[in-house]
Amino acid sequence: MMIYADNAATTKMTKTAINAMLPYMDITYGNPSSLHSAGQRAAEALADARQTVADILGCAAREIYFTSGGSESDNQAILSAAEAGAKKNKRHIISTSIEHHAVLHTLNKLEKQGFEITLLDAHENGIVRPDELEKAIRPDTALVTVMYANNEIGTVQPVRELGRICREHGVIFHTDAVQAVGHIKINVADENIDMLSLSAHKFGGPKGIGALYVKRGITLTSIIEGGAQERGKRAGTENVPAIMGMAAALKESYDMIDEACSKLIPMRDRLIEGILKIPHSILNGDRYERLPGNVNVCFEGIEGESLLLILDSKGICASSGSACTSGSLDPSHVLLAIGRPHEVAHGSLRLSLSHENTEEEIEYMIENIAWTVSYLRSMSPVWRDLEEGRKEHVIQ
Numbered sequence: 563m564m565i566y567a568d569n570a571a572t573t574k575m576t577k578t579a580i581n582a583m584l585p586y587m588d589i590t591y592g593n594p595s596s597l598h599s600a601g602q603r604a605a606e607a608l609a610d611a612r613q614t615v616a617d618i619l620g621c622a623a624r625e626i627y628f629t630s631g632g633s634e635s636d637n638q639a640i641l642s643a644a645e646a647g648a649k650k651n652k653r654h655i656i657s658t659s660i661e662h663h664a665v666l667h668t669l670n671k672l673e674k675q676g677f678e679i680t681l682l683d684a685h686e687n688g689i690v691r692p693d694e695l696e697k698a699i700r701p702d703t704a705l706v707t708v709m710y711a712n713n714e715i716g717t718v719q720p721v722r723e724l725g726r727i728c729r730e731h732g733v734i735f736h737t738d739a740v741q742a743v744g745h746i747k748i749n750v751a752d753e754n755i756d757m758l759s760l761s762a763h764k765f766g767g768p769k770g771i772g773a774l775y776v777k778r779g780i781t782l783t784s785i786i787e788g789g790a791q792e793r794g795k796r797a798g799t800e801n802v803p804a805i806m807g808m809a810a811a812l813k814e815s816y817d818m819i820d821e822a823c824s825k826l827i828p829m830r831d832r833l834i835e836g837i838l839k840i841p842h843s844i845l846n847g848d849r850y851e852r853l854p855g856n857v858n859v860c861f862e863g864i865e866g867e868s869l870l871l872i873l874d875s876k877g878i879c880a881s882s883g884s885a886c887t888s889g890s891l892d893p894s895h896v897l898l899a900i901g902r903p904h905e906v907a908h909g910s911l912r913l914s915l916s917h918e919n920t921e922e923e924i925e926y927m928i929e930n931i932a933w934t935v936s937y938l939r940s941m942s943p944v945w946r947d948l949e950e951g952r953k954e955h956v957i958q
Contacts (some may be wrong), residue, residue: 568913570764570881573765575811576811581810582809590607592604618816619758620751625776627774628773629796630770632738635772636665641785642757642782643734643780646704655669657679659681659682659684660715660899677704686900687848688712688847689720690719695728708736710741710746715896716741721737728756735754739759740759740760740772743761746819760775765812770801773808830856836925839932842957844860860910863909864945866908869909869934881911906956
């Protein structure tokens with residue numbers, strides 16, 4: 563048995579996406595910048611894909627720019643807003659302590675260039691409070707960037723309200739929606755979003771392709787120089803097959819969001835209920851304001867890496883957090899930000915489900931996670947000290 567429960571890291575490509583890509587590898591393979599008929603057929607396909615993405619997000623096709631994925635989209639959005647702000651002597655940016663490193667590392671870079679960065683607290687439930695954002699906005703604030711849904715603990719932010727506050731103060735609002743798009747219905751106009759990042763491989767599309775929504779009137783800075791592709795804002799021949807796969811996967815996932823949620827949420831809740839029966843375990847992130855398929859827990863007295871290896875031997879593919887930091891020995895910055903001590907944050911487990919998971923798989927995971935935690939604790943001197951009272955339990 564192999565149970566894939568790491569969909570936050572990447573999803574399996576759907577048959578719809580694969581089939582949408584194939585003609586553009588074999589038949590319609592022209593360069594969309596070419597003037598001949600082969601190139602123009604590719605250009606027409608590109609325009610159709612752009613319109614599909616725009617329709618789903620509730621914006622105009624000219625407001626969609628294709629990129630290599632979420633990290634590039636985040637970088638371009640933030641650097642563009644920063645450059646525009648600097649020209650108006652606005653060098654203050656607001657974000658949160660639980661952002662993806664594509665955002666945090668870009669902000670660190672800007673800080674070295676003289677920008678002032680304010681990171682809002684996400685509190686123990688992993689959710690930013692709108693009133694704290696409003697208090698943090700200053701006359702020199704150039705940008706607010708807050709992720710739509712967290713990639714580790716799955717918490718969904720009050721984006722509509724955050725965007726409204728930014729709109730009232732005349733501040734650009736960007737959201738990293740990589741984990742949310744395809745799983746939550748998003749309308750950029752209704753939710754006061756000025757820029758939005760997405761990545762295809764999080765909703766059944768291919769890796770290495772994404773998009774950036776930029777509201778008309780916002781100046782976008784090129785971070786890749788070269789040709790005039792993407793209306794002069796992103797040089798490089800467009801990856802037409804991947805773009806077609808992304809558009810097809812996004813349309814498919816959008817059309818089945820309600821059906822997927824009706825299946826995922828009960829499975830997610832059953833998984834949480836079963837895992838939290840393990841003594842001294844705790845759920846990370848808000849119990850209800852979270853992605854439909856996200857479960858993130860910490861177990862006291864164990865190391866997450868050992869847990870993952872044993873679960874893998876039992877056919878369960880899971881993670882301890884972001885795949886982008888899987889090689890690091892440091893505990894998750896997200897878990898530390900919501901108040902988990904280092905020793906507890908090291909014992910984390912993230913399970914991210916898809917509509918292809920089954921109730922039988924949920925029960926199998928609950929049973930084997932409980933056994934594995936018990937097994938690891940039986941060999942742990944730290945756990946022995948906790949149980950014998952030489953140390954106090956952090957998780958009650």
